[in-house]
Amino acid sequence: MQLSERHPAGLFPEEIEAFLSEAGEPAYRARQIFTWLHRQAVPSFSEMTNLPRELIEKLEERFQSPWPLELVTSRTSADGTEKYLFALSAGGSIETVLLPEEERDTVCISTQVGCAMNCSFCATGRSGFQRDLSAAEIVSQVLFVQRRLKAEDRQLTNIVYMGMGEPLANYAAVLRSVRLINHPLGMNLGARRITISTCGLAPRIRDLADEDLQVNLAVSLHAATDPERSAIMPIGRVYPLAELLAACDYYTARTHRRISYEYALIDSLNDGPEQAERLGNLLKGRLCHVNLIPINPVGEETRPSAKRIAEFARALERTGIPVSIRRERGTDIEAACGQLRQRTLEGCR
Numbered sequence: 128m129q130l131s132e133r134h135p136a137g138l139f140p141e142e143i144e145a146f147l148s149e150a151g152e153p154a155y156r157a158r159q160i161f162t163w164l165h166r167q168a169v170p171s172f173s174e175m176t177n178l179p180r181e182l183i184e185k186l187e188e189r190f191q192s193p194w195p196l197e198l199v200t201s202r203t204s205a206d207g208t209e210k211y212l213f214a215l216s217a218g219g220s221i222e223t224v225l226l227p228e229e230e231r232d233t234v235c236i237s238t239q240v241g242c243a244m245n246c247s248f249c250a251t252g253r254s255g256f257q258r259d260l261s262a263a264e265i266v267s268q269v270l271f272v273q274r275r276l277k278a279e280d281r282q283l284t285n286i287v288y289m290g291m292g293e294p295l296a297n298y299a300a301v302l303r304s305v306r307l308i309n310h311p312l313g314m315n316l317g318a319r320r321i322t323i324s325t326c327g328l329a330p331r332i333r334d335l336a337d338e339d340l341q342v343n344l345a346v347s348l349h350a351a352t353d354p355e356r357s358a359i360m361p362i363g364r365v366y367p368l369a370e371l372l373a374a375c376d377y378y379t380a381r382t383h384r385r386i387s388y389e390y391a392l393i394d395s396l397n398d399g400p401e402q403a404e405r406l407g408n409l410l411k412g413r414l415c416h417v418n419l420i421p422i423n424p425v426g427e428e429t430r431p432s433a434k435r436i437a438e439f440a441r442a443l444e445r446t447g448i449p450v451s452i453r454r455e456r457g458t459d460i461e462a463a464c465g466q467l468r469q470r471t472l473e474g475c476r
């Protein structure tokens with residue numbers, strides 16, 4: 128079997144089966160292991176109580192832990208947001224955020240160590256790109272949080288791929304992780320509860336549309352003209368707005384899902400009423416929704432005043448586009464993408 132996934136948390140039952148047969152173990156153990164990993168979210172192989180001792184020892188020897196990552200530090204915000212910094216067994220560190228609400232518990236997960244997209248306002252981009260995560264590393268973030276929630280009789284209801292990295296630049300592992308999370312023998316979380324956020328890799332958006340999955344797509348737009356967008360998002364030079372929106376239209380046509388366009392408001396840069404109107408005109412007639420995110424300052428950029436944000440939202444609404452303003456969470460714990468990691472790494476120097 129030729130697989131880049133090496134850890135059981137990244138394998139489907141039939142692939143675990145192949146691994147077991149190489150180790151001389153019976154095939155039916157694969158379903159047991161898969162269920163322990165993905166449904167019970169156990170943090171150690173020794174808790175897989177219906178496995179024989181020798182098999183547990185083999186698993187421990189080969190993989191140490193059911194998750195290829197370890198918690199380094201965590202912070203809890205006054206609003207309940209929890210942020211985790213993980214060290215990966217294969218090297219590097221990533222962040223994961225739990226956003227508890229009354230009706231739902233959402234986890235925000237990372238897909239790469241660092242990011243190559245270099246958006247000017249993003250803390251992750253500043254640290255450069257190290258590597259893609261494996262599906263096991265992506266899914267384990269979810270399992271870790273699921274485990275924590277279980278202890279309080281809660282469980283995850285939503286997953287957003289909005290942490291560190293560009294999910295569609297790590298397409299195969301991200302798709303594998305979605306299908307693992309989706310698997311009926313595992314977490315069995317519906318694709319409609321999963322959102323993948325992208326800076327706009329148009330060809331990959333088309334690929335995703337063809338996957339026959341009902342995942343939500345969020346597209347980071349942040350500007351309504353090519354020159355303005357490319358100035359803060361270099362990817363805009365590779366896939367201009369016309370090409371990006373054509374791919375998004377294809378996504379809607381194939382999946383009938385409403386796309387969420389993310390728009391981070393940066394003071395005096397993209398927050399004027401005429402820019403709101405241009406954004407409205409650009410998106411007019413599309414099955415979509417705009418999510419306004421007051422920027423979390425990490426560099427030079429600053430956040431517009433509450434008044435200016437409200438004016439932008441009103442101007443956009445007047446064009447007929449549904450708008451929401453993202454409620455701020457966890458600013459007291461460096462919850463902006465990449466911030467905790469940056470702070471911790473700096474502290475270690």
Ligand code: SAH
Binds near residue numbers: 389425
């Ligand atoms: N690479 C993907 C997903 C990760 S970023 C993407 O670009 O969509 C998740 C969202 O947070 C994106 O919309 C991104 O543009 C936004 N973001 C990044 N840094 C931010 C900051 N400092 N303040 C507000 N939003 C930010």
